[in-house]
Amino acid sequence: MIAVNNLSMNYGAQVLFENVSLRFDKGNRYGLVGANGSGKSTFLRILSGEETPAKGDVTLPSGVSLGVLSQDHFKYESDRVLDVVIMGKKKLWLARREQEQLLSFGTENDGDRIAALEEIIAAEDGYSADANAARILAGLGIHPEKHDGPMSALSGGYKLRVLLAQVLFSEPDVLLLDEPTNHLDIYSIRWLEKFLCDEFRGTVILISHDRDFLNRVCTHIADVDYETIILYTGNYDDFLAAKELATQQRIRENENQQKKIEELQAFVDRFKAKASKARQAQSRVKQIEKIEIPPLKKTSRRYPNLRFVQSRPSGKEVLEVKGLSKSFGTNQVLHEISFSVMRGEKVAVIGANGAGKSTLLKIICGQLPPDSGSWQWGYEARYSYFAQDHHEVLKEDVSVYDWLYDRYPQLGISVIRGVLGSVLFSQDEVKKSIRQISGGEAARLLLADMMLAKGNILILDEPTNHLDLESVEALEEALREFAGTVIFVSHDKHFVGSLANRILEVSAGGVRDYVGSYADYLAASGEDHLRRDVNLRRAAYTGNLAKDEKSSSGSAAAYYENRKNRKRELSRLKKVCDDLEQKIHLAERKVSELEKAFSDLAQHASPEFKLLQEKESELAAARCDLEDFIRQWEAATEALQLAQAE
Numbered sequence: 245m246i247a248v249n250n251l252s253m254n255y256g257a258q259v260l261f262e263n264v265s266l267r268f269d270k271g272n273r274y275g276l277v278g279a280n281g282s283g284k285s286t287f288l289r290i291l292s293g294e295e296t297p298a299k300g301d302v303t304l305p306s307g308v309s310l311g312v313l314s315q316d317h318f319k320y321e322s323d324r325v326l327d328v329v330i331m332g333k334k335k336l337w338l339a340r341r342e343q344e345q346l347l348s349f350g351t352e353n354d355g356d357r358i359a360a361l362e363e364i365i366a367a368e369d370g371y372s373a374d375a376n377a378a379r380i381l382a383g384l385g386i387h388p389e390k391h392d393g394p395m396s397a398l399s400g401g402y403k404l405r406v407l408l409a410q411v412l413f414s415e416p417d418v419l420l421l422d423e424p425t426n427h428l429d430i431y432s433i434r435w436l437e438k439f440l441c442d443e444f445r446g447t448v449i450l451i452s453h454d455r456d457f458l459n460r461v462c463t464h465i466a467d468v469d470y471e472t473i474i475l476y477t478g479n480y481d482d483f484l485a486a487k488e489l490a491t492q493q494r495i496r497e498n499e500n501q502q503k504k505i506e507e508l509q510a511f512v513d514r515f516k517a518k519a520s521k522a523r524q525a526q527s528r529v530k531q532i533e534k535i536e537i538p539p540l541k542k543t544s545r546r547y548p549n550l551r552f553v554q555s556r557p558s559g560k561e562v563l564e565v566k567g568l569s570k571s572f573g574t575n576q577v578l579h580e581i582s583f584s585v586m587r588g589e590k591v592a593v594i595g596a597n598g599a600g601k602s603t604l605l606k607i608i609c610g611q612l613p614p615d616s617g618s619w620q621w622g623y624e625a626r627y628s629y630f631a632q633d634h635h636e637v638l639k640e641d642v643s644v645y646d647w648l649y650d651r652y653p654q655l656g657i658s659v660i661r662g663v664l665g666s667v668l669f670s671q672d673e674v675k676k677s678i679r680q681i682s683g684g685e686a687a688r689l690l691l692a693d694m695m696l697a698k699g700n701i702l703i704l705d706e707p708t709n710h711l712d713l714e715s716v717e718a719l720e721e722a723l724r725e726f727a728g729t730v731i732f733v734s735h736d737k738h739f740v741g742s743l744a745n746r747i748l749e750v751s752a753g754g755v756r757d758y759v760g761s762y763a764d765y766l767a768a769s770g771e772d773h774l775r776r777d778v779n780l781r782r783a784a785y786t787g788n789l790a791k792d793e794k795s796s797s798g799s800a801a802a803y804y805e806n807r808k809n810r811k812r813e814l815s816r817l818k819k820v821c822d823d824l825e826q827k828i829h830l831a832e833r834k835v836s837e838l839e840k841a842f843s844d845l846a847q848h849a850s851p852e853f854k855l856l857q858e859k860e861s862e863l864a865a866a867r868c869d870l871e872d873f874i875r876q877w878e879a880a881t882e883a884l885q886l887a888q889a890e
Contacts, residue, residue: 245267245268245269245270245305246267246268246291246302246303246304246308246418246447247267247302247303247304248264248265248266248267248268248291248300248302248303248473249265249300249301249302249303250263250264250265250299250300250301251263251264251265251290251297251299251300251301251302252264252297252298252299252300253283253286253287253290253297253298254298259471260282260283260286260287260468260471261283261287261468261471261472261473262471262472263299263300263472264300264472264473265300266466266473266475268418268447268449269447270417270446270447271445271446271447272447272448272463272464273440273441273447273448273450273461273462273463273464274447274448274449274450274462274463274464274465274466274475275450275451275452275458275461275462275464275465275466275479275480275483276288276449276450276451276466276468277451277458277465277466277467277468277480277483277713278467278468278469278544278545278712279469279543279544279545279546279712279714280682280684280685280711280712280715281544282468282469282544282545283468284451284468285422285451287468287473288420288422288449288451290302291310291420291449292310292312292420293310294312304418308417308418309414309416309417309418310416310417310418310420311332311411311412311414311415311416311418311419311420312411312420313407313408313411313420313421313422313424314407314410314411315404315407315422316407317395317400317403317404317406317407318403320395320403320406321394321395321396322394322395322396323394323395324391324392324393324394324395325381325386325390325391325392325393325394325395325398325406326374326377326378326381326391326392328395328406328407328410329377329380329381329406329409329410329413330373330374330377330413331410332409332410332411332412332413332414333368333373333413333414333415335364335368336364336365336368336369336370336373339361339364339365339368339370340361340365340370340373342357342361343358343361343362343365346358346361376413377391377409377413378391380409380412380413380439381405381406381409383432383435383436383439384405384408384409384428384432384435384436385402385405385428385429385431385432385435385596385597386398386402386405386406386409390402400427401427401597402427402597404426404427405427405428405432408421408424408436412439412444415446416446417446417447418446418447418448418449419440419444419446419447419448419449419450420449420450421448421449421450421451422450422451423451423452423453424436424450424452425452425454425457425735426709427597428597428735429595429596429597429735430594430596430735430737431596432597433454433457433735433737437457437460437461440461441460441461448461449466450462453708453711453712453713453716454708454736454737454738455480455713455716455736455738456736456737456738458479458480459479459480459481460479461479462478462479462480463477463478463479464476464477464478465478465479465480465482465483467483467487468544469543469544469545470541470542470543470544471541471544478867482863482867498537498538501535501536501537502537504535505532505535505537508528508529508531508532509528509532511524511525511528512525512528512529512532545714546668546714547714547715547717547718548666548667548668548688548691548714548715548718549666549667549718550666550667550691550695550718550719550721550722551666551695551722551725552694552695552698552702552722552723552725552726552728553695553698554626554698554699554700554726554727554728555626555698555699555700556624556700557587557624557700557727557728558587558622558623558624558625558626558700558701558728558729559587559622559623559624559625560586560587560622561584561585561586561587561622561623562585562586562587562589562621562622562625562701562729563584563585563608563619563620563621563622563625563701563731564584564585564619564620564622565581565582565583565584565608565617565618565619566582566617566618566619567580567581567582567616567617567618568580568581568582568604568607568614568616568617568618568619569581569614569615569616569617570600570603570607570612570614570615571615576752577598577599577600577603578600578603578604578607578614578750579752579753579754580616580617580754581600581604581617581750581754581755582617582754582755583748583755583757585729585731586729587622587700587728587729588727588728588729589729589730589745589746590723590724590729590730590732590743590744590745590746591729591730591731591732591744591746591747591748592732592733592734592740592743592744592746592747592748592762593605593731593732593733593748593750594733594734594735594740594747594748594749594750595749595750595751596751599750599751599752600750601705601733601750602632602705602706602733604750605629605703605705605731605733607619608703608731609627609629609703611629624700625700625701626697626698626699626700626701627699627700627701627702627703628693628694628697628699628701628702628703629703629704629705630687630690630691630694630702630703630704630705630707631690631705632705632706632709632733634683634686634687634690634710637690638678638679638681638686638689638690640678641677641678641679642677642678643674643675643676643677643678644664644669644673644674644675644676644677644678644681644685644689645660645661645664645674645675647678647689648660648663648664648689648692648693648696651693651696652696655696659696661674663692663695663696664689664692666692666695667688667689667691667692668688668715669685669688669689673685682710683709683710684710684711684712684715686710687707687709687710687711687715688711688715691707691719699728700728700729701728701729701730701731702723702726702728702729702730702731702732703731703732704730704731704732704733704734705732705733706733706734706735707719707732707734708734708736708739716736716739720739720742720743723743724742724743730743737762740762741761741762741763744761744762745759745760745761746758746759746760747760747762747765756769814884817880817884818884820880820884821877821880821881821884824873824876824877824880825877827873828870828873828874828877831866831869831870831873832870834866834869834870835863835866835867835870838862838863838866839863
């Protein structure tokens, strides 16, 4: 357990949070959420001991180990990738290194020390360390051929993956992760979700702007808002519902108190001049004086006002790509890619890191030449490009205002300031140098540029990477309402699922083109980035069915035995599906009953907060059970359909 006692933090006049007292229990996974600048990363640094609070303290049990995700990816340039991961267990790493030195350069007198080191290595599970480290690296998308090479051979994004592998390998009691999904593709994000949920047994406290990731991983949400931190039970969606309910409850309480004051005051105004009612009137004046209406604190969450308008529509066919190929040295990332895009489509370009998604966008935007093939923009096509690396565009040492004004001087000062205000730059913030702004501010500045450009095609490469959840939500809505064409790369499943009406999956073999939503694509293709998980679940239900079929010797006896086993297995799978359907029915009824009870209690004029929390926890647990039964039923049903088809 981590105990936070009366914690306060401020930078000058800016208060992040005050008098925060809460605890993080062993085995729970906490998502730390809040607006950019609200204090999430500061709070994480205080927990790790990297920063000292203005007031209060953090208490950890003696011997508790912390695993903190480092961002210094240039620290290990000359080290072997696998070694960097193993360095996560410092005791093991030092013992192995000393043992290697003694075995190579030691003397006969070093026998006792070598034996002692052997014991340390065995106790630290050192003989399976390389295999475990390699498994984590592979899960995070780093190919085995890179494991024995130096860190300097990896790109910045992959170096950060190695650092994530290092902290996971260290097996700490508490994991502190700041944006662990940045630079991960969908494969790796799903692997990390499973690792944190199924393998890691300690406490997790993480910051993420990936809504689906928070929903899949978190058992609790710590909300940094209103200059405090409040813990909620459940995942991100549960938190949103509970916070909205609590906010409405506070508003109702204030309204009820204000109404009571008005009623008492009306009595006073009516009867204060009458001697027979003077005593009653004075009594009500005293009641009014005792009533306190606490002010509603202003939320730190801010939603940018994003709106994309095209100056004129494009022609019907927006883009035609024919046979595009591109290699970097011996690494071919695109191979004869061909597709066309029509006006109004919202095209999600998905695939593993290194598949060539960003390269494809850069080629069609004229920023990279292809090795072969061609592309052609359609009639009246005007595109705006949002680069994944903001430094590609934001290079000059000028202010935020000057950078945008220099691009659109004809629009005038008021228009530029108005647009900057709509993307949450205050009067003082527009004076900041673009070299000093944060990743989130840079992303919002580029979105402001796209709004002013009024292109009819928006091309975005990982636009959600540095945005907070509120800005991501605003961007989703703005892109959905945009009448033109959108082509975008994203590993955010919620973002892709809410926006795309066409999927282009880029891989070494070319592209898989599907017209429809991401959910429809998954249902139709039967194979996606999460396929490995489906296979694992299916294997749990199908048992030895495939093994039985492979073992058939071709004889009549073996044939009939196989048919009998097959029939038995189909019967078992059908029973599993039926049982799970019944569990789903009961779980749905339980959720419905708890939702009604929770709603009735919340609408009470003065609900008991502890009872409200208990009901909230019951409801969150019931919803988790329902989701689990549905996932099991989906896997069992798929296994049954597969077995029936074979």
